[in-house]
Amino acid sequence: MEQPSLQHKIINDPVYGFITINHPLIFNIIAHPYYQRLRRIHQMALAYLVYPGAVHTRLHHSLGAYHLMCMAINELKLKGVDITLEEEIATKAAILLHDIGHGPFSHALEEEFLSGIDHETLGLHIMNKMNVEFNGALDLCINIFQNKYHKKFLHQLISGQLDVDRMDYLTRDSYFTGVSEGVIGYDRIIKMLVVHNNELMVEEKGIYSIEKFLIARRLMYWQAYLHKAVLAGEEMLVKILKRVKELCLTDKDSVKTGSGTDYFLFEFNGVLNDDVVHKFCQIDDIDFEFAIKKWSSHADIILSTLCKGILNRKLYKVRFQSEEIDNDLLEKKQAALAQEFNVNKADSNYLAFTGSISNTIYKTDDEKINILFKDGSVKDISSIDNTLIHKTITNPVKKFYICSIL
Amino acid sequence: MEQPSLQHKIINDPVYGFITINHPLIFNIIAHPYYQRLRRIHQMALAYLVYPGAVHTRLHHSLGAYHLMCMAINELKLKGVDITLEEEIATKAAILLHDIGHGPFSHALEEEFLSGIDHETLGLHIMNKMNVEFNGALDLCINIFQNKYHKKFLHQLISGQLDVDRMDYLTRDSYFTGVSEGVIGYDRIIKMLVVHNNELMVEEKGIYSIEKFLIARRLMYWQAYLHKAVLAGEEMLVKILKRVKELCLTDKDSVKTGSGTDYFLFEFNGVLNDDVVHKFCQIDDIDFEFAIKKWSSHADIILSTLCKGILNRKLYKVRFQSEEIDNDLLEKKQAALAQEFNVNKADSNYLAFTGSISNTIYKTDDEKINILFKDGSVKDISSIDNTLIHKTITNPVKKFYICSIL
Amino acid sequence: MEQPSLQHKIINDPVYGFITINHPLIFNIIAHPYYQRLRRIHQMALAYLVYPGAVHTRLHHSLGAYHLMCMAINELKLKGVDITLEEEIATKAAILLHDIGHGPFSHALEEEFLSGIDHETLGLHIMNKMNVEFNGALDLCINIFQNKYHKKFLHQLISGQLDVDRMDYLTRDSYFTGVSEGVIGYDRIIKMLVVHNNELMVEEKGIYSIEKFLIARRLMYWQAYLHKAVLAGEEMLVKILKRVKELCLTDKDSVKTGSGTDYFLFEFNGVLNDDVVHKFCQIDDIDFEFAIKKWSSHADIILSTLCKGILNRKLYKVRFQSEEIDNDLLEKKQAALAQEFNVNKADSNYLAFTGSISNTIYKTDDEKINILFKDGSVKDISSIDNTLIHKTITNPVKKFYICSIL
Amino acid sequence: MEQPSLQHKIINDPVYGFITINHPLIFNIIAHPYYQRLRRIHQMALAYLVYPGAVHTRLHHSLGAYHLMCMAINELKLKGVDITLEEEIATKAAILLHDIGHGPFSHALEEEFLSGIDHETLGLHIMNKMNVEFNGALDLCINIFQNKYHKKFLHQLISGQLDVDRMDYLTRDSYFTGVSEGVIGYDRIIKMLVVHNNELMVEEKGIYSIEKFLIARRLMYWQAYLHKAVLAGEEMLVKILKRVKELCLTDKDSVKTGSGTDYFLFEFNGVLNDDVVHKFCQIDDIDFEFAIKKWSSHADIILSTLCKGILNRKLYKVRFQSEEIDNDLLEKKQAALAQEFNVNKADSNYLAFTGSISNTIYKTDDEKINILFKDGSVKDISSIDNTLIHKTITNPVKKFYICSIL
DSSP states (O other): OOOOOOOEEEETTTTTTEEEEHHHHHHHHHHHHHGGGGGGGBBTTGGGTTTTTTBHHHHHHHHHHHHHHHHHHHHHTTTOOOHHHHHHHHHHHHHHHTTTOOOTTTHHHHHHHSOOHHHHHHHHHHHHHHHHTTTTTTTTHHHHHTOOOOOOOHHHHHSSSSSSSHHHHHHHHHHHHHGGOOOOOHHHHHEEEEETTTEEEGGGGGGHHHHHHHHHHHHHHHIIIIIIIHHHHHHHHHHHHHHHHHHHHHHHHOOOOTTTTHHHTTTOOOOHHHHHHHHHHTTOHHHHHHHHHHHOOOOOOHHHHHHHHHHHTOOOOOEEEEEOOHHHHHHHHHHHHHHEEEEEETTGGGGGEEEEEEOSSSTTOOOEEEEOOOOOOOEEEEEESSSSSOOOGGGEEEEEEEEEEE | OOOOOOOEEEEEEEETEEEEOOOOHHHHHHHHHHHHGGGGGTEEEGGGGGTTTTTOOOHHHHHHHHHHEEEEHHHHTTTOOOOHHHHHHHHHHHHHHHTOOOOOOOOHHHHHSTTTOOOHHHHHHHHHHHHHTTTTTHHHHHHHEEEEEEEOOHHHSSSSTTHHHHHHHHHHHHHHOOOOHHHHHHHHHHHEEEEEEHHHHHHGGHHHHHHHHHHHHHIIIIIIIOOHHHHHHHHHHHHHHHHHHHHHHHHHHHOOOTHHHHHHHTTSSSOOOHHHHHHHHHOOHHHHHHHHHHHOOOOOOOHHHHHHHHHHOOOOOOEEEESOOOOHOOOOOOOHHHHHTOOTTTTGGTTEEEEEEEESSOTTTTTTOEEETTTOOEEEEGGSOOOOGGGGGGGGGEEEEEEOOO | OOOOOOOOOEEEEETTEEEOOHHHHHHHHHHHHHGGGGGGTTTTTGGGGOTTTOOOOHHHHHHHHHHHHHHHHHHHTTOOOOOOHHHHHHHHHHTTTTTTOTTTTHHHHHHHTTOOOHHHHHHHHHHHHHHHHHHTTTHHHHHHHOOOSSOOHHHHHHOOOOTTHHHHHHHHHHHOOOGGGGGOOOHHHHHHEETTTTTTEHHHHHHHHHHHHHHHHHIIIIIITTTTHHHHHHHHHHHHHHHHHHHHHHHHEEEOSSSTTHHHHHHOOOOOOOOOOOOOOOOOOHHHHHHHHHHOOOOOHHHHHHHHHHTTTTEEEEEEESSOHHHHHHHHHHHHHHHHHHTTTTGGGGEEEEEEOOOOOOOOTTOOOOOEOOOOOOOEEESSSTTTTGGOOOOOHHHEEEOOOO | OOOOOOOOEEEETTTEEEHHHHOOHHHHHHSSHHHHGGGGGGTTGGGGTTTTTOOOOOHHHHHHHHHHHHHHHHHHHTOOOOHHHHHHHHHHHHHTTTTOOOOHHHHHHHHHHHHTOOOOHHHHHHHHHHHHHTTTTTHHHHHTTTTOOHHHHHHHHSSSSSSSSHHHHHHHHHHOOOOOOOOOOOOHHHEEEEEEEEEEEEEEHHHHHHHHHHHHHHIIIIIIOHHHHHHHOOOOOOEEEEHHHHHHHHHHHHHHOTTTHHHHHHTTOSSSHHHHHHTTTOOHHHHHHHHHHHHHOOOOOHHHHHHHEEEEEEEEEEEEEEOOOOHHHHHHHHHHHHHHHHHTTGGGGGEEEEEEEEESSTTTTTTOOOOTOOOOOOOGGGSSTTTOGGGGGOOOOEEEEEEOOO
């Protein structure tokens, strides 16, 4: 009676148990070197400096998001939403590829490293390149990814207020950091998803889970993504690149590392083409970490100090406050450090500086988490009586900070 | 070199791993029949009608709270807070006994069953009775329980805004119901506790965990404690007792069950004394569940219908709304049900009725969760800039509902 | 585009997340009073005396087994095994009903309470009775349950060496007791299931998971199911019933409790019919627990002592050893206790006695866990080289014990 | 009343919750660059090729082992074992440092990379070097580490059959891989530890937990550490180094990477001294990963193929069997691959080759897990009746394998 097994593969995931791969296109994407590259990019960049467990990768995250997509599509189909097999596979392919454009230590370095080209733009280029190799098998996937497909909810599952990307990264980052308060009820949220007027919505009885999701996100922002020491590490990375570029002007050889990053640091003119995209796909966190190790013994005291800081976890001290940092304070700090390190005034800006960050719990303008009530009416979660997510608390929270090396 | 083992015992707890008992007074309390009685009282009353796993007991909860108390005291002592061994044991004894006064299906039935005597009052009577048996070993424990002891933070650990009681019940109820969003970071909160000016406070960097705690509590209220079907079950219990008392007036024998509840239902005059307290300590959920089984075949259609409702999970239908229920609607419903069940108008009140519930996320008036800042200043969490717990959202949320048997 | 939601319901389960119900027959079974009765029967009988969390119910277990059945059928279908919708629903119904014949504190009491009628026999009677009510909708379900259906693997999923019953109870009992070593990789085992020659088997790469499953089962036996104090409690229950039957001969009124158990204790002649089956379906743990509370103040010192023992956790002391207990030791113990309690020699058998238990890690005779190798060959796990489950360790382990009340 | 907080720091660990650091020596060790280096060494080497979550680090593992050591020492002190504060800190320091001598992709590369110098030897050199910097503060720590201290059980906690090293790595590897069957009851085992005759032992009632521990270890060996694809990856690493050394003979420049590994690959003569130790402490997984990336575009087809294999997860195919691999089979395979890759016969050994691995569940010779019975007798676990760990199953399991690139 039994039939030959269909080809399928399972991957152990500590977060969800098992992730099942059972379609050739999905296999081919995962086997592609561009995708395997994500194995060498940390999902949470330098957060491991605070949370030693936070060393998981973008490959792992995108596999997790793919798993949640399988669950979500399954749920919607059970509820009678019409999704063809082709649409299903294309949507799953799109979520697997949604982070394909991330470079090393991504968010921190987009500006310095890639002349501000963002990872979505790069991602689209890479997908198109892969699509050529795959003879157009990614056509629909790319359409959905770009939100050009008429079933809008498919795009919303990939990139929207309740997309599986966010659900996975909150769940996964919480698992690997051990910040248990970041746990969201992803399975419950998925069970509450519905499609109404071609848009993704949440059933009324899912309101509390959505609130919980938004609060958990907020908590993860302040406790993990914007944690003092994480911020300090990322500022260090940025300053290292700035310094390297400065040193390059006078002594390029001393800062070359022999890796693919050299091109982007010293030659890239900001114009994307196939060759540049291919070069980009050769670099990952390893190249940067190697460079930092190398530069940590550079003759320039500023560069070596910053690099050693990352390696040995001697990070900038960060102080947060709700008012802007007093300029006098900064200048005094800089003057003292300039003397201590025997550098000039201009360079002291590497040793002490100020900045600000902000986070909004829910942006009523562009976020739209729509709740579908039993009577058929639809309301944005921030406009429902008695919910936590009121207009009054949807203003951004801004914090100012000063960083200094000692 | 090794010494003989000190007598100590470990109890497997799925929530915390192991709970260690290592003092004779703690042993004696746990071994006492009054304490063992808590094994027969559900922690979450009828919540198992919605969450099949929610069958854990008050004994289990109080052991869990005791475990958290051990952790909290340990933490405070590590931070240099002066707590003597005697104070430590007394505080642990007090948390073990904090729920000793709970009767069957406690909150729902205090009014109907015990003439409104609350469980704290009863608890104190029981502790005093045990203290006589224990030759005064509970003196300090009772002092702390009543907040008469000068180290106020010890009482606050038992009963305050961040007491280990709440921390355990949220954590435990979340574990047994499977409502993962109810998880709080109890271990992180405990690590953040400090004592300042003799009061329990939370370090500045614990703010997000406290917010998370309050949000999780709110979520558990609406999703578990005040869930429609839980509410329906509890209303059924109350109506059953009302009906039994009514029937007792005309035919006492038909409603007697032969258990200790008979006394409290038909004879108790509201005056507590040692004999009454002892009688109280003989009854638990078993007596009620048995009574309900017995009454489910009572000749009175209302009584039997309600009792079968609990047994077979045919609960009141509940509809919530944010405005008061229209009286006409209620009357129509009652009239229809009176006809259906062939009962008179007065009795139709058992079959359909209205009510309301409310819950407040944080009561600024009597809740005081104080945050201790690094500069030594102290602020209530609701008065800190940029926190979620603003005055604007500390108003109670009120919901109105109508219940009907069909 | 969206369609109206199909009727389906989700149940929160702390073990698996959510259990989905989406077929009318499954709804009807769950809503039936006979099924709801399982809510009032502890899955692990008196194990809560050792593991305070082990208060979960047979209803919860059978819902969990149903969930694993959904997973297993899904997996087999993905692998191309032919299972029709009708077979699928019938198999799910059968697993929901597999424990329907369990009485109060089941295993311990089958002998004393039900004249040795086992729960499978009773279960079949109950299913047949329900089938009449359901107009034959359970025909196929009962066929599969009785292993009369030609697709044998469907029965094996319900009752076999790797049935979802065992997988759920090990997983669930481990969750609620907190015995983390009892955890099995149920999801991995399910992913490894295959059907070959109409029989359920396991893929080669699942061998270690199966070993782990057998070891975990063994561990749970000795650490939970046959734990000293659990054994002591169950022996107490048995002795209580024996004593009650003895007292009944001389003073029936003193031991009647007014519950449905009276019939089975004092009148039942061992012949099953529809009326008896219906009577059986009215009783559950509540009746017994109530009886024990009542008997705890009985004039007979033996009965009251044993009942108080259960209530207040003053259990028999149990000593295990690998050789048979010396008879002299027992007689001395009995003589001392007879004097202490002022009872005659015959009655001292209630206060001290001996017994034995045994457990086998894997019974090569009637257990058949077949492994399907990649080359198509099939071997029983105990006959594979280098596995843990060798013939040499498949002999039963027998332990002798003595119980005494003091 | 409150006292100033003692300086202490907590680290979030997803496995245990929080790890507390509260002694200056422990702080200083963790802050040392040699210790921070462990952040850049994967605990499970290439296991991430199979288990995407297995990217945790040796730093994380040693922090975890330190945490278990805190628990174990605490437990033993509660049981009256005499452990001074100095001994306590020294033992904790020793467990933190127990893996300090691990190099990149450690076990796989010791032979090729470090002329066979093992990580314990290197570790001791590094500790001595740190001890000089710390002015002798590590004297006792090093004594205990080398098992020269008279309280032998302290060494056994670090390195013995039930050391906290193994307990942590099994628990942690299980958490990060998601192989739930690898979970051990570390907390229960720790609660069961006793010291008798100056040796670490386990209480009688811990037998089942120990069995479970040994079985879980066995399972993790076959399912994770010796998994086909992990083995394939490690064989690839070894072959890469062999090839690099070979190429170095003719064209050194083409294989130099500019990192600290160059020294060990091309110059190291196997003699340890302070300078070599310092050089060693500069290298980590990053250097190797960078080298592999660089060599992946090397002109030598064998080197580049193997390096691309690691990067893009095109691993050797591995086939296991219980008999030795037939030599003819190997030669045929090699001949075919030599032709396919256009290389000579000698080089085809990089493309296909054979090998063997073995694992023993419990080595009765050198493992001694002693059980302390209540009557004071002591038995090795393998000599106790009815336990799983019999002499009959303590023979090593050996598997033969063939690897080939296609």
